[in-house]
Amino acid sequence: xxxxxxxxxxxxxxxxxxxxxxxxxxxxxxxxxxxxxxxxxxxxxxxxxxxxxxxxxxxxxxxxxxxxxxxxxxxxxxxxxxxxxxxxxxxxxxxxxxxxxxxxxxxxxxxxxxxxxxxxxxxxxxxxxxxxxxxxxxxxxxxxxxxxxxxxxxxxxxxxxxxxxxxxxxxxxxxxxxxxxxxxxxxxxxxxxxxxxxxxxxxxxxxxxxxxxxxxxxxxxxxxxxxxxxxxxxxxxxxxxxxxxxxxxxxxxxxxxxxxxxxxxxxxxxxxxxxxxxxxxxxxxxxxxxxxxxxxxxxxxxxxxxxxxxxxxxxxxxxxxxxxxxx
Ligand code: AMP
Ligand code: TRP
Numbered sequence: 001x002x003x004x005x006x007x008x009x010x011x012x013x014x015x016x017x018x019x020x021x022x023x024x025x026x027x028x029x030x031x032x033x034x035x036x037x038x039x040x041x042x043x044x045x046x047x048x049x050x051x052x053x054x055x056x057x058x059x060x061x062x063x064x065x066x067x068x069x070x071x072x073x074x075x076x077x078x079x080x081x082x083x084x085x086x087x088x089x090x091x092x093x094x095x096x097x098x099x100x101x102x103x104x105x106x107x108x109x110x111x112x113x114x115x116x117x118x119x120x121x122x123x124x125x126x127x128x129x130x131x132x133x134x135x136x137x138x139x140x141x142x143x144x145x146x147x148x149x150x151x152x153x154x155x156x157x158x159x160x161x162x163x164x165x166x167x168x169x170x171x172x173x174x175x176x177x178x179x180x181x182x183x184x185x186x187x188x189x190x191x192x193x194x195x196x197x198x199x200x201x202x203x204x205x206x207x208x209x210x211x212x213x214x215x216x217x218x219x220x221x222x223x224x225x226x227x228x229x230x231x232x233x234x235x236x237x238x239x240x241x242x243x244x245x246x247x248x249x250x251x252x253x254x255x256x257x258x259x260x261x262x263x264x265x266x267x268x269x270x271x272x273x274x275x276x277x278x279x280x281x282x283x284x285x286x287x288x289x290x291x292x293x294x295x296x297x298x299x300x301x302x303x304x305x306x307x308x309x310x311x312x313x314x315x316x317x318x319x320x321x322x323x324x325x326x327x
Contacts, residue, residue, distance in 0.1 A: 003141040008039035011058035013197025016205035021182035021248045022146030028070040036076035047123040063298045068287035079305030086313035090133035098129050132156035137313040139172040147183035167323040188222035191237035212278045219274040230261035230269050249276040
């Protein structure tokens with residue numbers, strides 16, 4: 001039997017090349033090898049305040065992105081988290097075994113609560129428990145994510161093991177899958193920080209829907225380190241990040257890239273990098289636009305996905321409830 005993977009993205013902000021390289025692009029390869037489930041995690045998105053109209057739009061947009069990058073509903077299952085009530089229900093049950101200090105230790109929680117200060121909702125603290133419920137409901141074997149989510153997968157493992165110990169074997173304990181080179185794409189305007197959907201400046205990221213001109217402009221304006229050489233070194237984080245993006249889009253090794261740009265400057269390198277990104281994103285952008293004009297097709301796929309997901313999720317939830325004495 002094929003092993004199962006599960007992963008998700010929040011329908012917030014603009015989906016960027018960090019999400020694409022760190023998550024989506026890998027998923028399109030993994031769907032051929034694994035029994036794959038991909039979720040649009042709208043309940044997680046609610047921890048970032050927004051309007052109902054905007055969230056609705058983002059959910060559809062993200063579904064269009066999933067389809068446009070090549071996720072194939074014939075090969076994988078994808079659905080919207082809130083369409084499967086078992087996610088919220090299992091979250092509550094897992095909350096009773098999750099410990100507050102282990103949630104307070106999460107880097108993402110610490111960062112977000114620093115940003116928001118007086119406006120830290122309980123959902124932010126509970127975020128990893130909902131994510132654990134997502135993963136554990138499907139008896140997932142492995143979770144493909146970017147580096148920033150590793151700690152959250154670790155909590156899912158902890159909760160699975162704790163539940164199994166307290167109540168008897170119920171959950172699979174999932175592994176994490178992280179693709180090293182694309183695990184952490186840094187911001188174009190600050191190579192010390194990861195590329196982020198919620199960044200205030202659009203020069204932080206390249207969105208999958210950016211126009212070719214916008215991509216050229218953003219790469220042109222991307223910060224570089226002092227010096228002029230195209231040479232990979234962790235001591236030069238800006239050029240290291242751009243070279244890494246170059247590698248992810250071209251498949252060329254760092255040595256090959258260095259050879260190619262020997263004696264040339266940043267301008268040549270950046271101009272080629274922009275064209276590489278454009279070549280890969282252009283068909284995706286077109287497809288997204290096309291699909292957004294056909295919401296009925298998206299809705300049909302999401303409805304079927306939720307139907308199939310409910311069956312798998314319900315089976316686990318029933319078992320959990322039985323083990324906990326709730327039936
Ligand atoms: P999020 O934007 O937080 O919903 O993340 C969705 C997926 O994209 C997760 O698997 C993240 O780990 C991944 N991801 C987000 N930002 C980056 C980044 N800058 N580099 C690599 N992967 C990322
Ligand atoms: N928390 C993840 C993120 O911000 C998204 C997510 C929610 C997820 N549930 C998941 C990822 C389950 C993997 C598996 O990127």
